[in-house]
Amino acid sequence: MNTLLLMTIILFILMRLVGGKKGTKSFIALFLNFGVLLVTIILMSNPSFNLIILTFIACLIISIINLFYVNDINTKTKTAFISTLITITTLFIFILIITEKAMIQGFGGEEIHEISIFSLYIGIDFVKLASSVIVMSTIGAIIDIAISISSPMRELSIHQPTISRSDLFKSGLSIGRDILGTSVNTLFFAFFGSYLALLIWFKDLSYSLSAVINSKIMSAEMITILFAGIGVTLVIPITSFITAYFLVKKERG
Template identity: 70%
Template sequence: MNVSVCLAAILFILMVLIGGKKGARSFFALFLNFGVLLITIIIMTIPNTNPIILTLIACTVISCINLFYINDINSKTKTAFISTMITIVILLFFIVITTNKAMIQGFGEEEVEEIGMFSLYIGVDFVKIGAAVIIMSAIGSIADVAISISSSMREVFNHHPLISRKDLFSFGLSIGRDILGTDTNTLFFAFFGGYLGLLIWFKDLSYSFGEIINSKVFSAEMINILCAGIGVALIIPITAWINAYFLVKIRDK
């Protein structure tokens, strides 16, 4: 039994002990999401495939797994799903424009040696591939914020059923502000944790600060973080408004 299997077993036991059935579902959702990403990557390598459309389909499936499979189908997950998809569509248009203008698609000079033996003429649009990568990196955080806000607003509404739509929306924004700082920092430190080796390599190559900032690899990852952070910021008012609208509408009926 290798280390990965041991760690997976420990994670599964802890998730079941702490989360019960929902914890077990969350564990199996990891493998379902991995399967979706793997299939998406395989299909993306097929020539003339549109990565943007494929990414939207993959994000929809991943959102269904993370929201409906783990938390069941209810009013909280429905509004979180709608908010997530609206945010993804808005963010996707923004990311495609940003990726095209920043010209971060393709590979940096630091990666040329590793891929020198392969052919780069594979018939795929690297601009769209770059946009797809950023969206895939952000979908988890966006869905997480959506369900957190939706669940909190539902609890407040259950305890204060006569609350006004404006006050409910303000409460959702208040919850979102608390989540915003921690989630953006999580994205930031995930980058430095994953690319610590790259930063050390930059130091060994005696890169100046300007060369590091202008490096395609570094720029691509920073744009990735910033776009994901924008998505996390956008999902807060969208989820708060949709939840406030539907909860009050259901009460009035």
């Protein structure tokens, strides 16, 4: 506990020194996001609640915290918020279909051994649960990409007030292309880093490459990574279009 407290204090000091007032807000937002996730998990355990609706509401609140609380209410945060909601809604449609077709819901054989003493009849739709996990895993990256595009686009429109909507949209795409590769790689290594011990276990158990790729755990992880990549890719043109539309409309409408 002392180690956790010490690291929390160090993180706060660094965020305060580097980010100033906004750094402090970002630090507080971490705990607010944790609170949202905790409440969502508690509500998910109640079969009477719809997991998809709960997840969407949680994503909505997390977006409000990270955009409006941390970065205040302005044009760039409003367009980033709208873009995030559109992207999440689009992802949900595809995720529900793919999750059911791929049969990645539930637990893999490697996990069953650890929880075999517990009952799995918990009254929750595991297809919707798997979809919720994927969306919650990508919401942070989608918000980050959205604000990373809308913010420089707003600055560009301020310094070049005569820029056309088409040119501003192209500038947003150009900004998105610069951060797309690093964002996808960050998601890739973050997800695989969390399953590094499992991969070593697969190796020690002499799993063949085909067995590893076709295992439910690995398939679920790969699908999560792919959807995360799809999400951060989709949000780029969506944010660019919406930001360009509202900025030019506001400046000259």
